[in-house]
Amino acid sequence: MxxxxxxxxxxxxxxxxxxxxxxxxxxxxxxxxxxxxxxxxxxxxxxxxxxxxxxxxxxxxxxxxxxxxxxxxxxxxxxxxxxxxxxxxxxxxxxxxxxxxxxxxxxxxxxxxxxxxxxxxxxxxxxxxxxxxxxxxxxxxxxxxxxxxxxGLDQQRIAEFFEEESRDPDTDLLDMTGWGRILDQERERCRDYGLSAVVLRVHGDNLNPDDRAEVADSLAALIRHQDMAAYLGHDQFAVLLTENTPCRAEQVRERLLDALNAKGLLMRCEYEPLRTTPGLVQPEVLLNGAVH
CATH class of the missing domain: 3.30.450.40 (GAF domain)
Structure with missing residues (x-):
């Protein structure tokens, strides 16, 4: 084993x-x-x-x-x-x-x-x-x-994140394909161990490339080492908060927005529980393209 x-x-x-x-x-x-x-x-x-x-x-x-x-x-x-x-x-x-x-x-x-x-x-x-x-x-x-x-779960998550090759070239965060694989891996852990996780959607309007890079760097710096971030296009970012609940996610949401706003990056953020259905794209709004 x-x-x-x-x-x-x-x-x-x-x-x-x-x-x-x-x-x-x-x-x-x-x-x-x-x-x-x-x-x-x-x-x-x-x-x-x-x-x-x-x-x-x-x-x-x-x-x-x-x-x-x-x-x-x-x-x-x-x-x-x-x-x-x-x-x-x-x-x-x-x-x-x-x-x-x-x-x-x-x-x-x-x-x-x-x-x-x-x-x-x-x-x-x-x-x-x-x-x-x-x-x-x-x-x-x-x-x-x-x-x-x-x-060993946190070390497993970190290894999977760094081994995932499907990334957005501008932010070096996970892209849609890599994000989907990471979500499914966490879903398996949730089913096997009875864990729960939360997905954050962080989005803005008409970000220029420098702002997009700044948001990406900020998210990577602000989340825990066992959490994971992605850029999914159309000024939309996503964060997976592992072993987390909506109540605790609200605290993370406020901390992220405060830090981004302090840098002049006016972003919005919603969260939803990670669902265990394999292959499901979350946050769901991404299925319909960019919605601001």
Whole structure:
């Protein structure tokens, strides 16, 4: 497994879930992310539940919420006998008879999510010597891979940006083709790790070549090293803010505009969440040409 390669981590997780089901049974196994008070499904293996990658559940409704707070056991062979799990809203919603749940932390020591499994029926055979210790070892292995990969994401982004050859010759920022590839690479990371990102559109009117170069230099200097900038023609620039939210993007927007305005560059800026649809051009206004 190569450091920071998100597709390798996805393959690794799928292999782990398949092996866990082979060893311990249970209808479906999941890697789930805790994000914005949601339970976000990143990977799954098995059958029995109408859940797939990208699905969201309300975090406080889930058995994982109870497990993270140690209100229920790691292995629950019969959910109907465990009040914390039995009374969780998701139990009736999904029809859960047995549950396994192991919290995972990220590279900063914060809760990332859970490795968990569900079965529609009770599974008394899971109450066996060594099962808990074996599951903890598997969770530690998965958590180690998770931490390793998360810690390498910024370096991966930087490498992809500098290796991207499709650039605007006047600003040396990404051009439309390079920008599209960078967006799709970040979308893959968002799907694999449950991340979110924001796209800024920075645009002006009738910029001369010197002003255009000044905007490009300013954007490159003002954003973080793991963020990326592009010039997309018609006096339109774009910035990808990785691992970011609209709330934080508003702060970046104001800082960029203040810095540009201070140089006499009167620009406008809007932002939108990065969507996970492959090949989608963002910001969408570019699909209709230049709009000022």
């Amino acid at each position: 190569h450091r920071g390669k998100s597709h390798s981590f996805k393959d690794f997780v799928e292999t782990q879930l398949r092996d866990l089901q082979s060893r311990f049974g249970m209808a479906m196994w999941f890697l789930a992310r805790y994000r914005d008070d949601d339970w976000l499904l990143l990977n799954s293996f098995g059958e029995g539940y109408d859940l797939e990658r990208g699905d969201l559940l309300r975090w406080r409704d889930t058995l994982c919420y109870q497990r993270v707070r140690e209100r229920g056991p790691l292995i629950c062979t019969d959910v109907s006998r465990e009040p914390a799990y039995r009374d969780a809203p998701v139990t009736d919603q999904l029809g859960i008879g047995a549950y396994l749940g192991l919290p995972l932390t990220d590279h900063r020591g914060r809760l990332f999510g859970t490795l968990c499994a569900l079965d529609p029926k009770p599974r008394p055979e899971l109450d066996q010597d060594g099962a808990r210790e074996a599951l903890l070892r598997q969770a530690h292995l998965l958590e180690t891979a998770l931490v390793w990969n998360l810690a």
